[in-house]
Every structure is written in C-alpha cells, then in structure tokens.
Amino acid sequence: MPYEWIDPLPVDDAPLAELHLWPYRSLPKAGFVWFVGGTVALLSLPLLAVIGTAVLWGLLPFILLVTWAMWAALQRSYRDGEILEELLIWNDHLTLTRHNPRKPTQNWEANPYWVRLTRHATGGPVPEYLTMKGQSDREVEIGAFLTVSERKRLYSEIREALDRCR
Numbered sequence: 001m002p003y004e005w006i007d008p009l010p011v012d013d014a015p016l017a018e019l020h021l022w023p024y025r026s027l028p029k030a031g032f033v034w035f036v037g038g039t040v041a042l043l044s045l046p047l048l049a050v051i052g053t054a055v056l057w058g059l060l061p062f063i064l065l066v067t068w069a070m071w072a073a074l075q076r077s078y079r080d081g082e083i084l085e086e087l088l089i090w091n092d093h094l095t096l097t098r099h100n101p102r103k104p105t106q107n108w109e110a111n112p113y114w115v116r117l118t119r120h121a122t123g124g125p126v127p128e129y130l131t132m133k134g135q136s137d138r139e140v141e142i143g144a145f146l147t148v149s150e151r152k153r154l155y156s157e158i159r160e161a162l163d164r165c166r
Helices: 029-048 054-080 148-165
Strands: 003-006 017-021 084-089 094-099 106-110 116-120 129-133 139-141
Touching: 003 148, 017 148, 029 054, 084 148, 106 129, 116 148, 129 148
Parallel strands: none
Antiparallel strands: 003 017, 017 084, 084 094, 094 106, 116 129, 129 139
16 A cells, blocks of 8 residues: 555654555566566577677677666656655644655645545546645645545545544
8 A cells, every 4th residue: 555644653742643655666676676687688588699799799789778778767767756745633733745756845734624625536637636725725635646546545534534633
C-alpha cells in the first residue's frame, strides 16, 4: 500500500494523526538489478556469434548505448517517483507537506475544523480526485498518484481522522 498511518507518539505536542503517501513502485531496487543484468545478458547473446571479428566492434557501441540509455531512464524514473506527502493533524491545526524530487517543498496549513475534504468523481486530472480546502481560497490535492480504489479508501480514512479531531 503506497500510504500508511503512523501511530502517534505518547508526547504532548505529537499530532493526533499522521499520514505518509508515496507513489507505488512496480520495480523495486532488487528487481532493477535483475532487470538490467538480464537485459545485458540478452543483448550480449548476439555478440557471441561475432566474437573475434570486426563486426563485434561495430555492434558493441550500440549495445553499450542501449544499456546505458535504459539504465539512465530507469534511474530518472526512480528520482521522479521520490514524492512524499505528509499529512499531520492536531486539534488546532493541520499541515500538508509535499516533498517533490526536483522542485521546492510545498506546504499548506489550515484549521481542521474548517477543512473540507472533497472527492471529485469527474472533472479532475484523475478519477476520484481528492482535494482539501480550508478557510482560504487555496485548494490542495492529496494523493493524486494513488489508484482509484486507494483514493476512495483514503477519502473515508481522512474523513474519519478529521472527525476525530473536531
């Protein structure tokens, strides 16, 4: 599950609810190593037939270029997926922090009593789009990278957490 609720610490200033969200990783780091190794092995098979000939030196740069391009694209994908959203809820305020991979961190604060959580069935960039709005006119998204079923479940869980804090 690409999100988890953190149990609050028994400290006076600890939040009543804490939620961390991140994008799903279909290829973990161990799988990345096996995929790159398998790809290099399969790309090397045709080279076995031309070992000891001048053709090997003509094909080798292209094999290395393809391997490097695949490795670089997967590394870029990993860096782009390093998004982390943190939702912290206290009795008197709520904060949503989004840590972006190559952009500055984005923060949003509001009073949980006035926060309105909205689930947009249509009209957003993704189905079942979740937004939160406080007293100000600023409306922020939460969990846009989650699947539809995860966003539906997250909607009810955040609603319950906000109700407990009010």
